[in-house]
Amino acid sequence: GERAPMDVSELRIVLVGYRNAGKSSVGNTIFGRAEFGSKQAIKCVTRRGKTSGIHVTLVEAPGWKANIALERSPLLIKRELERSITLCAPEPHVILLVIDVDKSFKERHRRAVQEHLELLSEKVWNHTIVLFSCSLSLGDSTIEAADMEKLKTELEERAAKRRKIVLRENETLMFKKTNHWNNCTNSSNVPGDSPHLSQVRIVLLGYRGSGKSSSGNIIIGREQFDPVGRTAQCEKREEEISGRQVTVVDTPGWGCDVTIENAPERTKREILLGMSLCPPGPHALLLVVRVENSVTEKRKKTIEEYVELLNEGAWDHTIVLFTYGEYLGDTTIEEFIESEGKPLQTLVEKCGNRYHVFKHKNRRNVTELLEKIEDMVAKNNGRVYTADKDRLEVMNQKREEEGKKACERMRSVQNKRKNSKSLMGEFIAFDSFCSFTQFLHGCTEIYTVNNSINFINYRKI
Structure with a gap:
């Protein structure tokens, strides 16, 4: 059947978007006063007021991390997103998707927005208009308010x-x-x-x-x-x-x-x-x-x-x-x-x-x-965590062997490049960054000249 015309004397809005997108600022702009704080919330925040002769119910949903996939978002964030549309019964008139135009918006950000927004409704994109800095989209909901409140x-x-x-x-x-x-009999452990x-x-x-x-x-x-x-x-x-x-x-x-x-x-x-x-x-x-x-x-x-x-x-x-x-x-x-x-x-x-x-x-x-x-x-009756000593000894030996090999490679490189002012171009000699850090542990002094790194005084291992 046909939809009943919207009562323009009342407007129910849900603000959604990633963290620090500016949702709170948008809400404050709508009301013309500070209703939403700058502190990030992990739960929905609801405010009601009158602006331009219209009674407005505004729900700010918690933001997700900008480039994080839906799977990695905390369940509480996802549940609060779903709950947000139940806080302005019978359903919101408008969902505002807020995107900060001053920040980069790459493919991973787009996927994150799509995945999180589609929690609200499968048909949400049929009603979506993006307004940068004040994004606007219409949305429907099939979530039952009673179920969400029961879950809460x-x-x-x-x-x-x-x-x-x-x-x-x-x-x-x-x-x-x-x-x-x-x-305890050891008084050093019991001061004052x-x-x-x-x-x-x-x-x-x-x-x-x-x-x-x-x-x-x-x-x-x-x-x-x-x-x-x-x-x-x-x-x-x-x-x-x-x-x-x-x-x-x-x-x-x-x-x-x-x-x-x-x-x-x-x-x-x-x-x-x-x-x-x-x-x-x-x-x-x-x-x-x-x-x-x-x-x-x-x-x-x-x-x-x-x-x-x-x-x-x-x-x-x-x-x-x-x-x-x-x-x-x-x-x-x-x-x-x-x-x-x-x-x-x-x-x-x-x-x-x-x-x-x-x-x-x-x-x-x-x-x-x-x-x-x-x-x-x-x-634990004063007990500390203890590891297997024999196992640690083996690990220490392997670490020392890697350190020796790393230092030997670096010495070889230095001998070949004695007249070079910088060794930066020789880092390819290392198998990995970890090998390089092993070498650093073998150096007693590191200094910089003209923004290049130089090493002296090798410690004998």
Whole structure:
């Protein structure tokens, strides 16, 4: 049948688009005042008002990462996108797809927009008009509002249940922690009236791009790890934090979908060797997971493989560290875990429901994390993670052999190019970037002349 004419006295709008596309600014422009904040939200935000004589209901849906495929978007983002059209019943008149004209828009961005927008309706593109900086599209919905609200309620109930479980475990842990410290005979571990570990040794684990290096910098309190470049070898940094001597070891990440079977031997070896950089062993293994990236069943299995590369007992010393926590907005971490489904829930449970959230440069994050590590150590009766010594010895020998070969190749190149002012053109002599970093470990001094790199004083290995 024919559609009834739209009541121009009322307008229901949904704002969609990738993160930082300018959705909030568009909403504020429509209302003529600041109704939407600049802070990114992971849940729908609804505002109502009157503008130009029209009653407007405006729903801002959470944005996805600009170039991320739908499969990798967190389930909460996808569910909130679907829920957005139910928040202006009976259905929205308009969906505004916001695209920032000042940013590049490549094929991968187009695919991401298409996949996310088609969650709303299979026919959404029949009604779509793109207005750059204020994109406009008409949309229909077949999602039942009652179903979405039921799902939201169930999610909140499960999140509350998880919080209670964690709280109950923490209360039990606090009792055990108190007994543990009371039984400690080493007074150096119990300074003053606030007993805590005098030393905390941490190893960071995770897939590439999860935020390991950035997390290391947050813990240390300054830029010590390169958050942009790819970590090729284990790196160790130390700092005194809140009366504790803290050691942090960053390890190379793995491809998030690359199984242990297909991983480079060097990556696996460096992860294992990271355990030997903080003897007699780390107090905590921080499994770094980025909240913007969904943990699928395949990725969960991959993570499990890498953790169990250490040994089965590694889970007793592991805490899940969620990075880019500001992306959650006012969503609790428990709601996020429940919304992501079984793969992430199983992963958290394998770690004994131990998890923590890092928000950018918030020092309170670190203090709370150290306290959680101490709780875990108390639960483990003071035991730290220990790796197989014979296995580590073999790995160390292989690493030294590679380092020797890398230095020998570089010496050969230098002998051939004694009169050259730069060795930059000779990097092709290395099998890989990792071989080059092995060579750097064999140099005692690096200096620059006219923006070229020069190496002197080789260390005998």
